[in-house]
Amino acid sequence: MEQISKNIFLVKNILTDEQREELLETSKLLLLDLGDDFPGKQTLGILHTVPKLKSIFDCMLQHMEHVINHKFDIKNAWVNWTNGKDEDLNWHIHLSHYSMVYYMSPFNCGTLFRDKFIETELNSLIIFPGSMEHTAPTSPSRIDRYTLAMELNFNYEILFKGLVS
Numbered sequence: 001m002e003q004i005s006k007n008i009f010l011v012k013n014i015l016t017d018e019q020r021e022e023l024l025e026t027s028k029l030l031l032l033d034l035g036d037d038f039p040g041k042q043t044l045g046i047l048h049t050v051p052k053l054k055s056i057f058d059c060m061l062q063h064m065e066h067v068i069n070h071k072f073d074i075k076n077a078w079v080n081w082t083n084g085k086d087e088d089l090n091w092h093i094h095l096s097h098y099s100m101v102y103y104m105s106p107f108n109c110g111t112l113f114r115d116k117f118i119e120t121e122l123n124s125l126i127i128f129p130g131s132m133e134h135t136a137p138t139s140p141s142r143i144d145r146y147t148l149a150m151e152l153n154f155n156y157e158i159l160f161k162g163l164v165s
Helices: 018-029 052-066 157-164
Strands: 007-012 072-082 096-104 110-113 118-119 127-128 147-155
Touching: 007 052, 018 052, 018 110, 052 072, 052 118, 072 110, 118 127
Parallel strands: none
Antiparallel strands: 007 127, 072 147, 096 127, 096 147, 110 118
């Protein structure tokens, strides 16, 4: 784990090659064109409920919970496909405590924030507050970029268990 800034964390070597390939191949079948408000293509935000991907999401949650030192609930999880076109630039935030981007393809690994581009590598993820404005980067070459995004909220159940029992 590497702390990039006060609020941004980078974790490398998240999944096995087999897990990453399974996530990528399963997701490709589920990609949709969701209209002008959603650049490129993406799956629906319920990817974390697909039974065949449960162990993959469990593994990712374990890594993220270790880094942030808190339990999370996945609010939404989806895969994005873009190929770097300028018109796919889409600055946005998420209405969640944290957001996560996991990089499944070897090109264009990184996320553009208003004040910097954070570059990483295949099979790594970046965790950051949902309120941080960001976008997928553009690129002069039209290379497929596949990422998994998640919106994560703190799981307060553990904190409240002691209070109500």
